[in-house]
Amino acid sequence: MAIRAIEGEGEEAEARPAVFEFFAGGGLAGIGLERAGFRTVFANDIDAAKARSFRANHPDIAMHQGDVWDLTAADLPGAPALCWASSPCQDVSLAGARGGLQAKRSGAFWGFWRLVEGLAAEGRAPPIVVIENVAGLLSSAGGADFAAVCTVMAQAGYRVGALEIDAGLWLPQSRPRLFIIAMKGLEAPETPAPGGPFHSSRLVASHAGLPEATKAAWAWWSLTPPPRRNLDLSSLLIPDVEADWLDDAQTEALLSLTAPLHRARLDAALVSGERRVAAAFRRVRVENGVKIQRLEVRLDGLAGCLRTPSGGSSRQYVMVMQDGRLRARRLTGREAARLMGLDETYVLPSSESAALKLMGDAVAVPVVQALGEQLFAPALRGRTKTAA
Ligand SMILES: C[S@@+](CC[C@H](N)C(=O)[O-])C[C@H]1O[C@@H](n2cnc3c(N)ncnc32)[C@H](O)[C@@H]1O
The missing domain is CATH 3.40.50.150 (Vaccinia Virus protein VP39)
Structure with missing residues (x-):
């Protein structure tokens, strides 16, 4: 049989x-x-x-x-x-x-x-x-x-x-x-x-x-x-307690890159006190004729397009705002795999940067x-x- x-x-x-x-x-x-x-x-x-x-x-x-x-x-x-x-x-x-x-x-x-x-x-x-x-x-x-x-x-x-x-x-x-x-x-x-x-x-x-x-x-x-899609970014994230959060100084350094409009969005989300999740990524922009690195955030429940990490600029961050507090961390390789529609059985390389490169290209x-x-x-x- x-x-x-x-x-x-x-x-x-x-x-x-x-x-x-x-x-x-x-x-x-x-x-x-x-x-x-x-x-x-x-x-x-x-x-x-x-x-x-x-x-x-x-x-x-x-x-x-x-x-x-x-x-x-x-x-x-x-x-x-x-x-x-x-x-x-x-x-x-x-x-x-x-x-x-x-x-x-x-x-x-x-x-x-x-x-x-x-x-x-x-x-x-x-x-x-x-x-x-x-x-x-x-x-x-x-x-x-x-x-x-x-x-x-x-x-x-x-x-x-x-x-x-x-x-x-x-x-x-x-x-x-x-x-x-x-x-x-x-x-x-x-x-x-x-x-x-x-x-x-x-x-x-x-x-x-x-x-x-x-x-x-x-x-x-x-x-x-x-x-209509019913999943949003927050539903694919690893539990907060397992995440490797940036410390206060690192978070401040990251936030200092935020463009004014994007900062205003974060501030509004913080004030609400509710749990809100943002995706954030660094981009080089030209402002007043000068190239400047900016942190851009989106709060629409979507991650930005995953890219292959090059020069550290394309690595994506996750920001969680809750009770007036903002915490930030890097998106993980497993989260990137979920964002590509893979299930948990997919074997990722052990190095986070290799996993993100694999997913960013896929x-x-x-x-x-x-x-x-x-x-x-x-x-x-x-x-x-x-x-x-
Ligand atoms: C955009 S990625 C495609 C990824 C794939 N669709 C996936 O889902 O993982 C392009 C791939 O082409 C490969 N590649 C580039 N030049 C090549 C060549 N000359 N011969 C064979 N593979 C090449 C790269 O190593 C890379 O993995």
Whole structure:
């Protein structure tokens, strides 16, 4: 009986559409896709620490640590249903003639795309390709980077569309990201014209600047937003008694960076006496022509976008105000993982800074899950029906 159950599970796993996860980091794209019924069968990342975290959480998945440029199609197992690439895309338009050293220098995206072409040459082209990036890709190089990515996909016979999605609709973290989604030979839900929260005005403007042939391959993929989020930042925090609070001098030093408007918000929250939680982060701002470090706070129940710590400026703080007292501390790696939609079983690196780097680079799990459930899985199911 037990054996049959295990066999059944194995067959069921085999039946799930296969994913190659490039620029995989800690594997959060794969976790979101797994929740939507997919399975990652191959992953790649250049960073040794990220690869260690990936393996700690996915011991059964083949993780290749190394430069994407060092891979060839022969290293990739079978025919994937979906290739996911959270690829650094800035500067992709500098590639010019794609190939050789010039392309290699121009960014990892072409290293990834070369593999998609290699798979296609062997009849193993993925019917779905997803590129995840910061929304800045829409405007980098005056829009040429975005156009380069969309155009190469359109030229390869894909229908291409993009969504700008803020994870804050699902999780208490403001995290806008761009998802470029290409599909070949599949039909997925789409709208005839842009509309709704994910076809942002800057996306619509960038689409308008695409070459006509790329626009002809365009699709406004349709995604339904989730029900109203009922979690806020305070509900994801570790208990106050377990937290490592800054001492009074450190708290004062931090508060001294607060911009006047933000200070006024904190003061108002303090006066109320009620428990209020704020997220705070340091930013370099230009005031009167001078660069100045400022502490910016938000009291809307959301954390600011998690970033990779660099020079200490992007580390996020938690402030708790209660009974007229303000205490501050750093956001922990576990809290960051919760803000990305991970559950407590996710294994984080033991160093806090490594955990925060891993999470700051990652993709929010419920956003990927929603894409998988609403777009990718229905598209693939439609293909199976057509084939039958
Ligand atoms: C934005 S992060 C993606 C994180 C991932 N989606 C996650 O959820 O954890 C980009 C990743 O690309 C990796 N990377 C950058 N250049 C690379 C290259 N040339 N080859 C392979 N991986 C690369 C980085 O190490 C980093 O983990």
